[in-house]
Amino acid sequence: MEEFKSVKESRVSITELMLPSHSNFGGKVHGGHILNLMDQIAFACASKHSRRYCVTASVNRVDFLNPIDVGELITLRASVNFTGRTSMVIGVRVDAENITTGQKKHCNSSYFTMVAKDENGQSVPVPGLLVTDKQGVRRFARSKYRKESAFKRDTKFDESNFDVEEFIETLKSENCKINL
Numbered sequence: 001m002e003e004f005k006s007v008k009e010s011r012v013s014i015t016e017l018m019l020p021s022h023s024n025f026g027g028k029v030h031g032g033h034i035l036n037l038m039d040q041i042a043f044a045c046a047s048k049h050s051r052r053y054c055v056t057a058s059v060n061r062v063d064f065l066n067p068i069d070v071g072e073l074i075t076l077r078a079s080v081n082f083t084g085r086t087s088m089v090i091g092v093r094v095d096a097e098n099i100t101t102g103q104k105k106h107c108n109s110s111y112f113t114m115v116a117k118d119e120n121g122q123s124v125p126v127p128g129l130l131v132t133d134k135q136g137v138r139r140f141a142r143s144k145y146r147k148e149s150a151f152k153r154d155t156k157f158d159e160s161n162f163d164v165e166e167f168i169e170t171l172k173s174e175n176c177k178i179n180l
Contacts, residue, residue: 002127003127003128004127004128004129004130005049005080005127005128005129005130006129006130006132007079007080007081007129007130007131007132007136009048009049010045010046010048010049010079010080011045011077011078011079012041012044012045012048012077012078012079013041013075013076013077013078014037014041014075014076015073015074015075015076016037016073016074016076017071017072017073018068018069018070018071018072018073018074018096019070020070022070023070027069027070028067028068028069028070029067029068029069029070029072029074031064034064034068034074034094034107034108035059035062037074037076037094038062038076038092038094038108038110038112039056039059039112041076041077041078041092042056042078042090042092042112042114043056043114044078045078045079045080045090045114046080046088046090046112046114046116049080049083049088049126049127050088050116050124050126050127052116052117052118052124052126053116053117054088054114054115054116054117055114055115055117056112056113056114057087057113057114057115058112058113059110059111059112059113060089060110060111060112060113060146060150061110061111062108062110063108063109063110064107064108065105065106065107065108065109066096066105066106066107067107068094068096068107069096069098071098071099072096072097072098072099073096073097073099074094074095074096074097074107075094075095075096075097076092076093076094077092077093077095078090078091078092078093079091080129081111081129081139081140081142081143082129082139082140082143082144082147083126083127083128083129084126084147085125085126086115086116086123086124086125086126087113087114087115087116087123087126088113088114088115088116088126089111089112089113089114089143089146089147090111090112090113090114091109091110091111091139092108092109092110092111092112093106093108093109094106094107094108094109095107111143111146113147164180
């Protein structure tokens with residue numbers, strides 16, 4: 001196994017035509033179809049980096065920024081933003097292009113945490129990330145911060161640590177009725 005690999009070595013992109021079979025009842029491409037494609041390209045990128053079968057451990061925030069129309073081409077781009085010991089954060093971006101006008105729009109960005117597995121399903125170490133530019137430093141640092149923030153948030157609201165009294169007052173201004 002290589003000790004470090006560059007972002008460029010694992011970068012993956014695909015372009016696909018959106019068909020009527022991909023649409024929802026509103027006539028736009030179904031978000032679930034886009035999520036499926038995003039997961040596939042995150043898998044391809046992570047597997048290319050690690051040279052291992054990878055599984056999706058989590059997906060961090062998916063915002064549907066612009067709808068995608070049937071007949072548009074979508075391009076998905078994935079790259080490794082962060083490497084831990086056995087996990088990788090894969091940044092995925094989705095852009096759509098109207099093939100008759102050439103107009104392009106950014107539709108989605110998300111971050112998939114992928115874990116490398118061996119033949120027995122055990123997590124295995126992955127090559128580190130060779131960061132070669134300021135953009136790479138920013139992406140790596142942002143992923144590290146996002147991971148730490150998620151851990152703090154999850155532990156703060158863990159049932160065994162949660163202090164109800166700390167939040168009762170702040171929830172009174174929300175659209176809920178507290179009746180304990």
